Amino acid sequence: MRFQLIGVNHKSAPLEVRERLAIPESRLPDTCRDLNNYPGIEEAMVISTCNRVEIVAHTTNGHADLRGFLYDHFHLKPEELDAHLYEFREKDAVRHLFRVASSLDSMVVGEAQILGQVKEAYATARAVGAVRGQLDQLFSRAFAVAKRVRTETAVGSSSVSIASVAVELAKKIFGTLEGKTVFIVGAGKMSELAARHLMAHGCASIFVANRTYERAIGLAQRFNGQAIKFDDLYNTCDRADIVITSTGSPHAIFRREHGEQFLSRRKNRPMFFIDIAVPRDVSPEMGKLDGIFTYDIDDLQQAVSSHVADRHKEAELAEAIITSEVERFEARLHTLDVVPTIVSLQDHLETIRQAEIDRVRGRMGQLTPEQEIAIEALTRGIINKVMHTPITTLKTAAKESEATTVVDVVRRLFNLHDKAEAPPEKKNEVGMRP
């Protein structure tokens, strides 16, 4: 098990740092490829969400220089990044990934979005061939663990999403949302979700602006709304009470002067900006204006986390599940290590048995079918009896650290050198067996 994990999350790094590390969806495949060409890495993938950027890798020796990759890739100096990085190896890396997938490491413990995001990252990496053997197993297990945590604990039961918090905040400002107008700037899943929540609570009309006008039209149609050309954004925006913005723009697109314009055109009626973009779309300066209320992703999540203090108990339960699952995964990986040996041992003995039967058959002459079966059963029985102890020993040893030693001894005793060097593909096929 030579897993390594490095990254930053909402606890270790402020939004400013995460903004610099964020990898846009479009560049994720390239990053994955770069990563896989980096020395010491066998397979690796990136999870990049608004709350975390993490590299999960299976390395040749367990000591690949993932930090070095981050410095190079993001053109950052070690002193800028080191204070915010966390790094896990082996068992700890597995545990961390399980916790992330199960939403225990989320700002809002139990929120459901993270699992989807990890799955997407996994699919992207798989598509470019960055995930093959070990990592594939690790992630499959992580998804299974996440599912188990979700079904066996109540961690996700009162799952409060960003979207529903946005609705609550909007209600704090506007009272009722009846007849309010929503403006989506930058079509994205999360903004669509937030808009859907707002509409469900009474918002009446919706505008959509997107750099790609066609996408704006598509989204607007789904909401019975109106698509706006991106160039007309500033002229129409003041008509909206609630603006959900999530563009991929590297700079703030709403600045103080825009806010002042909007307010004067709206006769100072308040506006609520939900900024779920990283980097942020609304400049902090604009948020200081009277009558403009801006909540960026961190603010929203903080608001969410105040709802969920009572999830701690369930989270403890979930942590216990994670611990046992990490043990299980570790054991399974070790077992996988011994499985090829067991298989080749069985193959080896089977070959001997067949050869011996063939050898004696000539001398015994014609046998009745009953006799055939009897010989078959007899020889098999002997082999199984003899094999029983070594195989059990191998399997037990697999769960402990001495696995490699035992495997070595067995291989040497039975002269299994050739077969143990089975190509990795074969190993994995064996591993796929339940």
Add this chain to the structure above:
Amino acid sequence: MSLLWLRFALACYFIGLVYAFVALSRTSDLFSRIALHAASLGMVFHFVSLTELFLSGHVVWASVHNGESLLAFLSMSFFMLIYAIYQTTSPGVVVFPVVFFLTFVAALDEQPVLLTQFVSHKGWLAAHIFLIFIGYAALLVSFGASLLYLLQERRLKAKKSTSLISFLPALEVIDQIGYRSLLLGFPFMTLGLLTGSVVAISAYGHLDFLDPKIMLSVLMWVVYMVMVFTRWNSGWRGRRAAFLATFAFVAALAAWAANYFSAIHRFAAS
């Protein structure tokens, strides 16, 4: 007897006063309900007290203490009206202390009614007092709402996680309470000042604009008008509106206090 009922009312309002101080720091549904019931009960006592005064025959409001009692009652009615419409007790944070203070002063002792001796048009005088007091009560609520608006705005801007649950209603609701009170109060205040002028002219033959009472009243009315106008015209709210509302409120307090310096608006030998 009227004074006794008033003191009962005062005891009830005291609970409201405690609520006003507690509500700012913590939210308790139970306590706001208790405060609401106490205030309602207080209003019943208060009403009995006022009715007894009324039945005594004179234009009895024309004594400082009786006037204060009436103003407290009207403010409380305003508070209840808002509660009926918006289901929020939060304006109580401002209204309760003021009501308690007014009732407390009014419940101290009884005063002779002196002003009425100079006035021939008693109907005009009664109208003046009623109208202007409704104007005052509306101004008080509007002032309170603008403070609450500031408070809520600050909470929302501070993005404190606790801000999600608070005793304050939504920002726009506070804004509406303030604006509607303002609009409602304005005609009363205007008519109150007009009827007051009529009374003054009938008593003295002319209006002395240099008299502090009249000067401050006019100032207050002008600020009031500026508030309505800026709000209507450019939607002033938040800090600027609170500033104006505070100014109007201080002017109103000054106009009230001017009773003690004014030559023409002397209630009693105070």
